[in-house]
Amino acid sequence: MIDLWQLLLVFTAIAIGWWLGRRGRMISADNNAALHHQYYRGLNFLINDKPDSALDTFIEALEVNAETLETHIAVGNLMRRKGEVERAIRIHQNLLSRPSLPRVHLHQAHLELARDFISAGLLDRAERLLQDLIKEASELKETAMHHLLEIYKDEKEWQQAIDIAEQLLPKRSLLKAAPATDKTITSALSHYCCELAELSLRKNDFHGARTQLKKALSYDRGCVRASLLFADIEFRTGHYAKAIKNLRKVREQDPVFIPETIALLRSSYERLGDSEGFYHSMLECLEIYPSATIVLSLVEEITAKKGQQAAADFLAKELKKRPSLLGLTKLVEFHIANSDGQSKENLTILQLLIEQLMQNKPRYQCDHCGFSVKRLHWLCPSCKQWGQIKAIRGAEGD
Ligand SMILES: [Zn+2]
Structure with missing residues (x-):
């Protein structure tokens, strides 16, 4: 069966054949003969089912100029998608060694090479290329920033991720209602701050954690994770009523996460010696968000109170x-x-x-891509979206 890869090779062969015909009228007989030789060698490889050798020969025969650049880039990108990253890197590096190409084309090759490095896991090299592109190529600045953001996310460089994401955000939308695309960025920004807050908490730096969580909520008032972390800090510092106050915020932010508040709510009410308060709080929660976890916690309370x-x-x-x-x-x-x-x-x-x-039944599922897991993740391991993994509802779920 002919796949995309073979189709592209045939297309490349035809394109080179056409280009050679056109070129033949303009260059010397010797050069023309050499190019035709390369072309027939390539065709021979293709006929003998040696697509890799055929590709190398075609790429060698195909002069790099504004007319053929798209073909070079397309072949390089296909190599990357096939997992042949080294080949893709070679093709795109070959383009960058032609300073005679228009700047806009060089920038495109620059971006593709950065994408090759990302695929190869050479994140440091990709990072440097993308930083150069941000400075030099206004037409690709935003695309380069998005790639850089992904790198910082993978490397858990949260402060650098915040610096880039802030630049992707129109200033006026920082605190006001923003369009959907901005909301994805504000949501991501709030999670970057939560990541930093968690790092501070690991060092018992409550002040640093609070500062980051305030920032998280300034980006996204609906950030459940920030409220849960705030509640955790209040509990750990002995402010149980404040912990409860933060946990109650989750009801307005996203009721789907109410079951995640139960354990800390119970502990906070226990420390305050107010079991009645916890019982009523659970009744309110059940009213807002009927869930098996809430019902079971009420069952426990009723057993203790009434048998x-x-x-x-x-x-x-x-x-x-x-x-x-x-x-x-x-x-x-x-x-x-x-x-x-x-x-x-x-x-x-x-x-x-x-x-x-x-x-073995998963308890959580990503709203964005459907990936299911047994425990709550803030970042979906599959689609890399923040805050989309939620408890599964229904008879088999919560
Ligand atoms: Zn997902």
Whole structure:
């Protein structure tokens, strides 16, 4: 089957054939003969199913000029996509060694070479090329900045990522409502600040962490991660009421993340000796965002306050409204505790079956690309978008 790679080779052969015909009328007989020789050598390789040798020969035969540049770049890019990065680098470097090319074409080759280096994992070299492009090529500045941003993200150079992302952002939209593309950048900026805040927290530098988190919220008021980190700092510094206040903010920012606040909410209310406060807080959360995790935390509270029967009744009522495997396991557990003999045995089998069904099931999924994982990631490992991984809803999820 002819693939894209072979099609491009045939296209390159035709383009060179056409170009040689045209060129033949303008150059000396000797040069023309040499070029035709190269061309037929290339065709021979192609016919004998040696596409790699054919390509090298064609590229050698095809003079680099404004007319043929697109073909050179296309072949180089195809090499990169095929994973033949060394070849792509050679082709694009060959273009850069022709200073007679118009500047705009040299810039394009410059950018492609940087992309080759990124594919090859030579990030330092790509970084230097992109920094040069930002200074010299106004037409490619934004593209180069986006690539540079990806490099800083991969290298976890968060401050450098902030410096570049800020330049990609129109100044007026820093604090006001911004178009969708800017919102992607403001969201990324807030996460870069959260990354820096987490680094400060690891060194117990609460002041540094707070400064970064304030910046995160100035870029994106809806940054759940910043509120969770703020709550963590308040808890660790003994300000439990403030921790609760920050966790409550998540309800307005994005209710999908409410279940992520439960553990710290419970600990904060415990430290304040206010179990009633936690119970009411959970009832409010259930009202805003019905979820199996919230139901289960309420089941625990009701068991402690009113006993198992009341908790089982509450759980059964909630399961009728929103069936979930998580809730069902708990309900079966209650029934096992209150049964004996054959029914106890059967219920235990049912419990095992549900547990097996739930085992290895991912709990989170990326809204952007569908990638699923067992634990919450702020940066999607697959599509590299920030804040898109959320708890899976429905009977098998939350
Ligand atoms: Zn994703």
